[in-house]
Amino acid sequence: EAGVTQSPTHLIKTRGQQATLRCSPISGHTSVYWYQQALGLGLQFLLWYDEGEERNRGNFPPRFSGRQFPNYSSELNVNALELEDSALYLCASSLDRTGSSNQPQHFGDGTRLSIL
Amino acid sequence: GESVGLHLPTLSVQEGDNSIINCAYSNSASDYFIWYKQESGKGPQFIIDIRSNMDKRQGQRVTVLLNKTVKHLSLQIAATQPGDSAVYFCAENNAGNMLTFGGGTRLMVKP
Numbered sequence: 001e002a003g004v005t006q007s008p009t010h011l012i013k014t015r016g017q018q019a020t021l022r023c024s025p026i027s028g029h030t031s032v033y034w035y036q037q038a039l040g041l042g043l044q045f046l047l048w049y050d051e052g053e054e055r056n057r058g059n060f061p062p063r064f065s066g067r068q069f070p071n072y073s074s075e076l077n078v079n080a081l082e083l084e085d086s087a088l089y090l091c092a093s094s095l096d097r098t099g100s101s102n103q104p105q106h107f108g109d110g111t112r113l114s115i116l
Numbered sequence: 117g118e119s120v121g122l123h124l125p126t127l128s129v130q131e132g133d134n135s136i137i138n139c140a141y142s143n144s145a146s147d148y149f150i151w152y153k154q155e156s157g158k159g160p161q162f163i164i165d166i167r168s169n170m171d172k173r174q175g176q177r178v179t180v181l182l183n184k185t186v187k188h189l190s191l192q193i194a195a196t197q198p199g200d201s202a203v204y205f206c207a208e209n210n211a212g213n214m215l216t217f218g219g220g221t222r223l224m225v226k227p
Contacts, residue, residue: 004159031213043160043205043217090159094213102148102167102209107159116198 002027004108006091012114013081021076021111025093031055032074033094033105034066038087046089049074078113086115124203126222135193139206139218144187146216148209151180151191154220155202163191163204193223201225 005024013019020023025032034046045058050067063079078085092105129135141149147168152160166173166189173180179192189206202210203222207215 014185033213033215035215042219043207045214045216048213050217056214058214102165104150104162104165105213105215106162109150109159110158 004091004093004106006089006108006111008111009109010112010114012116014037014116015081015083017081019078019081019085019113021078021089021091021113023076023091023093023108025074025091026073026106027060029093029095029106030072031105032068032072034074034076035090035092035107036060036087037090037110038084039088043090047076059065081115083115088112124220124222126224128224128226129196131196131198131225131227133196135191135196135200135223137191137193137204137221137223139189139191139221141187141189141206141208142216143208143210144184146208147212149180149182149189150207150215151178151189152205152207152217153200153202154205160205171194191199196223196225198225198227 007022031050033048036044047066048056052068066076069075088110090107090110092107094105095103150165151163154160164175164178164180166182177194181190203218203220204219
């Protein structure tokens with residue numbers, strides 16, 4: 001069974017540009033999550049999508065946005081890039097929608113975003 | 117994936133010994149906890165989980181202990197192997213399926 005896949009592996013942008021990161025969940029998983037792993041700050045929750053809807057959002061500005069497609073894949077968009085956006089962006093997927101049955105989130109290997 | 121920060125707590129153990137990695141969580145209302153392993157250049161890999169109605173759960177070579185009274189979680193790895201060298205994170209599931217991660221512990225296994 002294929003795991004969570006993310007593309008691109010690496011992305012280099014300059015300040016003010018826009019970045020689009022992509023994620024394909026494990027087959028059968030409907031929930032997709034995005035996390036930021038910045039050096040010194042650990043993993044921070046960004047967004048949760050399920051059935052095409054944004055279900056929860058972390059403490060990030062509105063220039064971080066995303067969407068989920070009918071096939072459950074997802075995009076993360078970051079507008080007006082700033083130097084501090086340099087980080088590893090991780091996508092995870094799970095079976096669970098409501099959280100009540102607490103299914104584990106399984107992660108991809110991330111997209112390394114570097115802002116010059 | 118790579119180590120989080122430059123000052124991760126490090127646990128150094130001899131190959132074959134048992135390892136215990138500890139974690140303090142923050143939210144007494146959290147009802148689900150997960151341990152992840154992150155190797156260099158990779159994303160976090162699921163190891164084991166535990167729900168708040170349990171105190172202990174065992175997997176293959178790993179055991180997770182949950183002490184809700186003091187909001188403490190531990191991961192025990194039996195017969196530690198060189199392949200266990202990685203950064204280990206605990207995570208608590210808050211409302212809205214948001215995982216809150218601990219800062220991580222680097223495990224180094226000496227041959």
